[in-house]
Amino acid sequence: MLTRNQKHELVKELTEKIKAAKSVVFVDFKGLKVKDATILKRSLRAAGVEYVVVRKTLIDIALKNAGIEGANIAKVEGQVALSLSNLDEVAAAKIIDTFAKTNENVKMLGGVLGTQLMNADEVKALAKVPSKEQLLGQLVGTLNAPISGFVNVLAGNLRGLVQVLNAISEVK
Numbered sequence: 001m002l003t004r005n006q007k008h009e010l011v012k013e014l015t016e017k018i019k020a021a022k023s024v025v026f027v028d029f030k031g032l033k034v035k036d037a038t039i040l041k042r043s044l045r046a047a048g049v050e051y052v053v054v055r056k057t058l059i060d061i062a063l064k065n066a067g068i069e070g071a072n073i074a075k076v077e078g079q080v081a082l083s084l085s086n087l088d089e090v091a092a093a094k095i096i097d098t099f100a101k102t103n104e105n106v107k108m109l110g111g112v113l114g115t116q117l118m119n120a121d122e123v124k125a126l127a128k129v130p131s132k133e134q135l136l137g138q139l140v141g142t143l144n145a146p147i148s149g150f151v152n153v154l155a156g157n158l159r160g161l162v163q164v165l166n167a168i169s170e171v172k
Contacts, residue, residue, distance in 0.1 A: 014062035021084040024112040025092045030078035031105040040099050048087040090129050097127035
C-alpha cells in the first residue's frame with residue numbers, strides 16, 4: 001500500500017508525463033495474460049511509448065492537474081493502463097489497435113491528444129491515420145508529381161523531335 005506522500009509524488013510524476021506526452025491512450029487490460037502483456041509492453045517500448053499502470057483515481061487526479069477536464073476514469077469498469085507517446089501522436093493508438101485485433105482482452109477506452117479528450121471511437125480513428133513519416137512521404141510525392149509530369153512532357157516533345165529527325169535522315 002502506498003503512503004499519502006508516495007501517492008502525491010506518483011500523481012506529480014504522472015501529471016508531468018501527461019503534460020509532456022503528445023498523446024495518451026487509456027487501455028482496459030482486464031484478463032490479459034502476463035505473456036501477452038509483456039509482448040504489448042515490448043512493442044510499445046520499441047515505438048517510444050511508455051506503458052503505465054496506476055490506480056484509476058490517481059489517473060483522474062493527474063489528468064485534472066494536467067488541465068484535462070471531463071475525464072472520469074475512476075468509474076470505468078476493469079483495469080486501466082496509460083500508454084503515453086512523446087514522439088508520435090498515433091504510435092500508441094496504432095500499436096494497441098493492432099494488438100487488440102488479436103487479443104480480445106485489450107480494449108481502448110479513450111485517450112488524450114494534446115489537451116483534447118477523446119472517446120474510444122476517436123482513438124480508433126486516430127489509429128487509422130498514417131504515421132508522421134508516411135504523411136511526409138505522401139506530401140513529398142504530391143509536391144513532386146507536377147514537376148515529374150512536366151519533365152515527362154518536355155522529354156516527350158524532345159523524344160518526338162528526335163524520332164522525326166531520325167525518320168528524315170533514314171529517308172535521305
